[in-house]
Amino acid sequence: MLYNKCTQVDKQTWLSTALTNLETCQTGFVELGVYDNLLPLMSNNVSKLISNTLSLNKVTYKPPSFKDGFPFWVKPGDRKLLQTPPPASQANIVVAKDGSGNFKTIKEAVTAASKRLGGM
Template identity: 70%
Template sequence: MMAFRAYIINFVFLCILVASTVSGYNQKDVKAWCSQTPNPKPCEYFLTHNSNNEPIKSESEFLKISMKLVLDRAILAKTHAFTLGPKCRDTREKAAWEDCIKLYDLTVSKINETMDPNVKCSKLDAQTWLSTALTNLDTCRAGFLELGVTDIVLPLMSNNVSNLLCNTLAINKVPFNYTPPEKDGFPSWVKPGDRKLLQSSTPKDNAVVAKDGSGNFKTIKEAIDAASGSGKTIITGSKSVGGGTTTFNSATVAAVGDGFIAQASKFTVGTFLAGGSWIPSSVPFTSGL
């Protein structure tokens, strides 16, 4: 009997010890700060289960803590997403899953960049990059829904990352009427070389049509017939959801990364250009940070 009581006492002591080691920020502080976010419940849960128990002293500190929180959850979600690959039953599920792997990777990368002290990041930059991370998760979800796959998407999206990202966007608070600084009519981040390229005069005409014979051709038809062809002047593609591709992956051209600039460029979907009907759920161009 004494041994049993000793066991109970030790067990209770162990429970108290474990509880003290997993306790996080002060609950009163947590409720006060999390009440300012659109999703207070996950905010409260993850902060109170955090290993840190120092008081949150300022809004900037709360933002930093919230971004670290969402980064940790995004990394866990990305790791979990990898484990779902073998559960894909066909090519459509595999296509949507592969998109999600890329998108979670981009999300983690963008949150990391936002938090990196060595990267120049204004409040507007942070709002843009965190919005990109949130859009990536929405695109992941959309890919499964478009292809009619709903059961495998639930484990991917039930990790609170989207809710926590919404919270960081709300905490960051960039005014809607904020105007970024400009130089010569361009955003300050545009490099001098790129600015010069965009400010360059209209490209020289390849052909001039003049009925009096002073140009290269007398009729428009002659000029069209002499053109190098759509394959050399317009980028085309024909992927679509109907063909088993997600909208995210259907883009004729996709640019991922910083610094992409396109001037006087045309992207379209091949069958539409050739005179066929428009392909549902297909996009000519996508751009991601």
């Protein structure tokens, strides 16, 4: 069952997210000017309950364990991928306002690219 795999940190994250979502909705209602209409439907008790539950659900900080400079949850194949240097990139075109590149504006570059690809 899924709930057996839930950690205290997961619970803390979900509760924090729920509280943030509630506050975001309340802020949105105020900005839209409909808060007064929804006030009877929205109870501050919900945010108080979530806040209380967050304070009761104490999570002891445990520093992450590392292996070869990576957190334990990063798989060996992913470590190898992360250690691979990025390929050297070379710009196909340069946009420079001073005229030192291929184009002076982004619009010119986009228009030229569109024409090359058979667009506009």
